[in-house]
Amino acid sequence: MGNWLVGGSSDLTSVPVHGLSDLTSVPAYKLEEFIYENLKPNKECLKLIDQDVDAISDFLQNSKIPVIRVAKGGSYGRETVLRDVSDGALVLYMGDIHTFQDQKNKQNYLISLIEQQLKTHKKYNNAENRGGGVLEILLSVQGQKIRLQLLPAFDPLSFGEEPDSRVYKELKRSMDQVKAKPGEFAVCFTTLQQQFFKEKPRRVKDLILLVKHWYQECQKKWRTSSSPQLEYALELLTVYAWEQGCQATDFNIAKGVRTVLELIRQSSQLCVYWTDNYNFDDETVRNTLLYQLRSQRPVILDPTDPTNNLGKDDGSWELLTEAAEAWLCCPSLNDVSPAPCWNVLPTSLFITPSHLLNSFIKDFLQPNKKFLEQIQKAVHIICEFLKEKCFQNSSTKVQKVVKGGSTAKGTALKDGSDADIVLFLSSLTSYESQKHKRSLFVQDIQEQLEIFQKTQELDVTFKTYNWKAPRVLSFNLKSKSLNESVDFDILPAYDALGPLYSGFTSRPGAYKELIELYISSDLRGGEFSSCFTELQRNFIESQPTKLKSLIRLVKYWYKQCERKMKQKPSLPPKYALELLTVYAWEQGSGMENFDIAEGFRTILDLIIKYQQLCIFWTVNYNFKDEPMRTFLLTQIQKKRPVILDPADPTGDVGGGDRWCWCLLACEAKKWLSSCCFQRPSSSWELEQRVQPWKVPVVQTPRSCGAQIYPTENWNPALG
Structure with a gap:
């Protein structure tokens, strides 16, 4: 990655792709065959090109030029090379480049030095200095061509695989100092880019080949030169579609390409980023990241360089959107109805501003x-x-x-x-x-x-x-x-309930029988919650419409947290979060028209305080009669969190240690820096954070109006 993304473009579309029909006429079920027969390069050819690249690398490392190590970038380094012709890069990390500023100041001199050295080689002496810090060699083996750019660079990782925030803070400082263009030092992070793509399944890269070939076909029709920057943006968009919608190593190619095209159709809302190498923890990096994410859509951030927005529009996205809509409407891609695609949103909840949360729910949830x-x-x-x-x-x-x-x-x-x-x-x-x-x-x-x-x-x-x-x-x-x-x-x-009349059961002994069985056996709480489905449904269904929208938002957040966790931990049931949302609204607002951001912020605050939570309702059972009073006092003194099902007193969906609330709490803390909780302002410095409602973490019998008299199970702390 690097200058081949921001300067010195090569017209890769000038080389014709022989024997290919119009891609949009290929039937959906034949797309995989199409990729194999027309787009994937010959493995033996690639091996021979590998040998050439390694030979150039060895030659330069053994010369007088102070090359410490090398990295492979571009389509070649990402393993997304198309048959016939593609781009690549050999990044040379130099021993006498000690800073980002050094790279900018010494780049042209080092390019000249490398060019002179290559002229002494009998095979690789055809290197062409294309200006702008780009030296290019055309490697060709049996019809397979790689335009290999040689790029001297600063190594900010110091041989480490994992960057820390200091690297990106220094990147931002250096860019401001030398007035560098966004992404100008992206080449320095080629090792990270290579690793990012190396972890992706081969089938994802095959899907990338199809998307890139479609883009190049579009460029031919438009009679314009292809943009390596936009090609890389489409590669990242394909990875994003797969990560968010599938994550399986074996998937339907047609479903994958439909998803990518659907995302391109929504380019005016597209905002894609990763936090593999940088995140929102450090203030400087966070501000850099948020500045980019607030840019005009589409935004597709380089996962290795937060200053590099590859989606920046040069006028191509409108044409791409029209082309995507045209292919999506083609009968060949709609071999079944409805033609399936993955459910992938064009933007992230995390970076959705507080004033747009209502629209996010309406548009996407x-x-x-x-x-x-x-x-x-x-x-x-x-x-x-x-x-x-x-x-x-x-x-x-x-x-x-x-x-x-x-x-x-x-x-x-x-x-x-x-x-x-x-x-x-x-x-x-x-x-x-x-x-x-x-x-x-x-x-x-x-x-x-x-x-x-x-x-x-x-x-x-x-x-x-x-x-x-x-x-x-x-x-x-x-x-x-x-x-x-x-x-x-x-x-x-x-x-167990019999007919319900205005919310009252015709069988008042239903809870008495349940509690007796629960106490006398080894039943798990909530074992018979299905018997009380009608009460559960009525409790949520009767809530205001906007509160149900907030519940949707919280459930979506929960699904995002669940997806992020590579190992599948035992998370609390979604029903627990539904009840927590109702409780937060009842105690903190109670108004039908409330601020969604404040409600969302309150729920995260309660999740963070999960070890204190004790929540219950008395809409279907209460403290008036024995044995229910004694049983409820026992339930609410269990290990926190305690969230009693309002329809089933044996059902503690908080569960104490039963579920991994700590993982949700950890995610909730990270989300406090989300754009969801920033008030809009004309100036970043003046922005205010959304504050949670004041909601007690402990519900007590007295707070429900119950008069509790001392018993053997009575705890004065319960009020």
Whole structure:
């Protein structure tokens, strides 16, 4: 990476690609074959070019020129070389370049010195000084060409693989001092760039070849020269699409290219960056990074140099957007309907300013209305089948069907939402019978539903289990016309509550039976929460619309944290964060029209204080009667965090040590520096941080209006 990105462009499109038809006419299922047959260079040719590059490297390191070490950059170093002709770089880290300023001052002299040295070599004496600190050699082996640039550079890493903030602070200081262009010293970080791409699967690089070839075809039609900077930006955009949408080593190429094209279509919102080598921790680096991220879109930051915005528009993005829309509309790429792509947002929540959070939720998190209508219709069909036909030849009857999950609560995300269908069966007459018989009913329901779905226009995919006694039947319901889906669970359950009248159960003994069973056995808390699905749903569904939007935002944040964690830790359930969000709003605002940023900030603050949390509600149970009072006092004295399910007093979704709250708390602390919590201002120095609402971390019986009298389980600290 380096000057070949910011100066001295080579017209790589001037060399024709022989035997290629128009890429947009290639059928989606043949794209992989197209890459292999037309775009991937011959391995033997690359090996011979490797030998040439190594020979040049050895020659220069053994000459009088003080070369300490070398790094390979450009498409050649990133292993994204296209067949026929491509760019590359050999970065020469020099012993007498001690600073970034040295590199700028000595660059032309060292280029001249390297050129003179190469002229003494019988094979590599055709190096061409292209000016601007660029010396180029054309390497050609059996038709495969690499325009190899030789670039003397300062080594800021001192042989280390991991840079620290001091390196980037010095970079910014030096750039200000010598008035360097953004990205002018990007060449110094070629080793990091090489490592960034080395870690990516070969299939991702094959997808990059396809995107680059498409771009070069566009350039031919426009009769313009290709931009190495824009090519590299498209490579990074492809990596971003894969990281955010897939992360699998084996994936569908057509789905991948559709995702990249969709992102290009949204170039006016595109803001892509990484924190692999730099982050928001250091103030100087953070300010540099935020300055870039606030630039006019599109923004695609070099993952090794925060000063280098490769998405900076030179007029090409409008043409690219039109070309992307044209290919996306081609029948060849739409071999199925809807043509699938990964769900990848064009921008990051972390860098979304506080005043744009409402738009972020509306644009990116709310499900498509048409999709919700389709899901509601499909769920109705399934529920009617379950009620009327699933058990028509059995003595078991469906007493009622209750819809739960985020879809029923009104908090579904655009992608990957969940929904529950709870079947209350007449044969399940107690909690104990539910525990012992539900697996048999799950198997029966699956057999019946598999037969039924063949007669319906429903795209249903069942998940298989290796459990001996499955508790739930899970399946995925996908729209036939939209790229959205919902994961469904069907749960057989005991009708512990009976009919609900205005929120009051006709069976007041339901909790008494549950608590007695819970105390007398080794049941885990929340074991029978499905019996209380209706109360859970009603508790969230009845909340204001804007509060549900905040819940969506928190759930999306949770998914981002989960994705970031390479090992899959046992994180708290999303339901715990839904309840925490409701609690934060009830205690901190209570207004239907509130500031989303303040609410989000408050929830992160509560997560950080997870070791103090004790939260509960008395909407469905309370402290008035024994044994509930004694049981609740025991529950709220458990190890924190304690977050009691408002529908099920045995369900502590805070869980104490059961889940890794510490990991979420660590992420929450990092997010406090997010743009989400900055008030807009005309000056960076004058910006103010969003403050959290004042919310108590401990809910007490007295704060709920309960009169608690001393008992053997009473703790005065509870109030």
